[in-house]
Amino acid sequence: MRLTDEQLETWRRDGIVVVPNVFSQDVVFAALEAVEKNAYDGLSYSQYRAKWDNKPDELEKAYKNNNPLNQLAGPFGKISHFPTGLEAVDTLIENESYTGIAKQILGTEEIRISYGQIFLREGLTDKRYSEHPWQGYHIDNGTNSAMPPHPDWQRYGYILCSIILHDIDLDGAPMLICPGSQDQLEMIWEKHPGSAGGLGIPDLREFKELGEPVPLIAKAGSVVYRSSYIVHAAQPFANRSKQRVWMGYHFHRADNDDWCKTTRPIPRSSPHYMKFITDTTPTVRGVLGWPSPGDPYYTPEALDRLAQAYPGIDLEPYQKSA
Numbered sequence: 001m002r003l004t005d006e007q008l009e010t011w012r013r014d015g016i017v018v019v020p021n022v023f024s025q026d027v028v029f030a031a032l033e034a035v036e037k038n039a040y041d042g043l044s045y046s047q048y049r050a051k052w053d054n055k056p057d058e059l060e061k062a063y064k065n066n067n068p069l070n071q072l073a074g075p076f077g078k079i080s081h082f083p084t085g086l087e088a089v090d091t092l093i094e095n096e097s098y099t100g101i102a103k104q105i106l107g108t109e110e111i112r113i114s115y116g117q118i119f120l121r122e123g124l125t126d127k128r129y130s131e132h133p134w135q136g137y138h139i140d141n142g143t144n145s146a147m148p149p150h151p152d153w154q155r156y157g158y159i160l161c162s163i164i165l166h167d168i169d170l171d172g173a174p175m176l177i178c179p180g181s182q183d184q185l186e187m188i189w190e191k192h193p194g195s196a197g198g199l200g201i202p203d204l205r206e207f208k209e210l211g212e213p214v215p216l217i218a219k220a221g222s223v224v225y226r227s228s229y230i231v232h233a234a235q236p237f238a239n240r241s242k243q244r245v246w247m248g249y250h251f252h253r254a255d256n257d258d259w260c261k262t263t264r265p266i267p268r269s270s271p272h273y274m275k276f277i278t279d280t281t282p283t284v285r286g287v288l289g290w291p292s293p294g295d296p297y298y299t300p301e302a303l304d305r306l307a308q309a310y311p312g313i314d315l316e317p318y319q320k321s322a
Helices: 005-014 025-039 045-052 056-063 087-094 096-106 185-191 271-279 282-287 300-309
Strands: 016-019 111-122 137-139 159-164 199-201 223-227 243-253
Touching (some): 005 016, 045 056, 087 096, 087 111, 087 243, 087 282, 096 111, 096 159, 096 223, 096 243, 096 282, 111 282
Antiparallel strands (some): 016 223, 137 199
């Protein structure tokens, strides 16, 4: 799968494009099921609601004991960052269409991952929004990059690639996006220069040029590709019986790697990482920084050491260069 000319034009104009049907319904259903069990202490969302709907005070006490970082994956989230150890979630990155579109957008076959993260909000506990609708607008570039936004946003930014695990409707707290704002940061920067790679807007009403924010609605199996420079904000749930769930990876060009380093590093010594690397594809290992098959790195000696480091790994794709 590749973006059409029309989709590419949307990307260049708006800094965001929603691509439908990148993932099958079976795949996203399995991932959603795993994410919910991680988020809700082994329960599905409906079971979680049945347990806690009438006990808001008890729920608040219970989930406040959880690590705030893991709460990004839900009130009782046990893990939020890739690799999660949830096979149905981690293997989403092996979808060749998903990474292929990222390469097309970034204009290179050599891309790298900054990090991957489950992001889950739900109506009972969610407070990730500002008091007023004109507050909270910002760009995400500072999450990974220490460099301020560059005028050439396609070359020097990175992209956030969110895999939508269920339908996100208007009453399900869709993100609010200012399309085209990635090309309008100069006027914002003059008034509110950010700290390193970040940028925030105290009051969106200052910048009528940005236009009316648009809610980001999408169907299950879609992927939202957006620039790290695009202005956006959270909003509250209109229907507090809903949740909003996606799995997202941040990708950048390999030649931007020195300054697109995540503040949430992949735990390379963890059992989850070791198992994932052993079982995944050469394409995904390349996104994680491994030399491609055919690279002179893969001498017989290097292959022997890789076999020892990752017991059970299939090294056949790399043996052709040995």
